[in-house]
Amino acid sequence: MTHSNHIHIQPGRSIAFASDFHLGVPSLDSSLEREKKIIRWLESVSPQCDILFLVGDIFDFWFEYKHVIPKGFIRLQGKLAELTDAGKKIYIFSGNHDMWMKDYFTNEMGIEILHQPTVFFFNEEKILIGHGDGLGPGDTGYKLLKKIFRNKFCQWLFKIIHPTIGMTIAHTWSRKSRITNIKRKEEFLGDKEWLWMYCKELEKKEHHDYYIFGHRHLPLDLEVSPTSRYINLGEWVNYSSYALFDGEKITLLTFSE
Secondary structure: OOOEEEEEOOOOOOOEEEEOOOOOOOOOOHHHHHHHHHHHHHHHHOEEEEEEEEEEEOOOOOOOOOOOOOOOOOOHHHHHHHHHHHEEEEEEEEOOOOOOOHHHHHHOOOOOOOOOOOEEEEOEEEEEEEOEEEEEEOOOHHHHHHHHOOOHHHHHHHOOOOHHHHHHHHHHOOOOOHHHHOOOOOOOOOHHHHHHHHHHHHHHHOOOOEEEEOOOOEEEEEEOOOOEEEEEEEOOOOOOOOEEEEOOEEEEEEOOO
């Protein structure tokens, strides 16, 4: 784990967390409706929130060429720029669908991009945050695929394809994603929840007060030990779930209008 940060939260202020917006699927119309809802959520939390964590798979596909980025999602980008211009600190973790984020959001909006699980200290709480893909037991097929996708040479090969062709390939792949094709909502796996298992194993070696992940697509708040909790942020296609840290504890919530 890398990149430790100490952040002090003033009384009455908060930190917000969300993940797995999957903008771009399952259809452009539903994605746009969801994007507008996310904007309303950001507007609802921003008055008391100084720091925002977006914990991966914000887009169902994102790839940054040297001079080109994907079309769309301009409302979210505009809102994020507005927030950083107002002095809010924003972190984005890349997920398995948008792992090819580079420096666009940093250069344009001052957003810090993180690609690995990262330890933060909020007041006295030690918190591990990451998207969650490739962690825990099993899923060896995806773990191999992730190594290929993160390989610099493979990324270069994709980059030299004309963006029109590259994005067509990417959107075809995106339409086969889990969030698009699952016939029913994800189900809780009990003791076989692999991210929960990962947290329990890590907790035996190193204490964290909270583990915050996305990727699993289920809002979860589970005990790791008597002094530690695992929170999965869920996703916004079905749940519109997020979390808030109020300076003392982290609470999993649902955005309701």
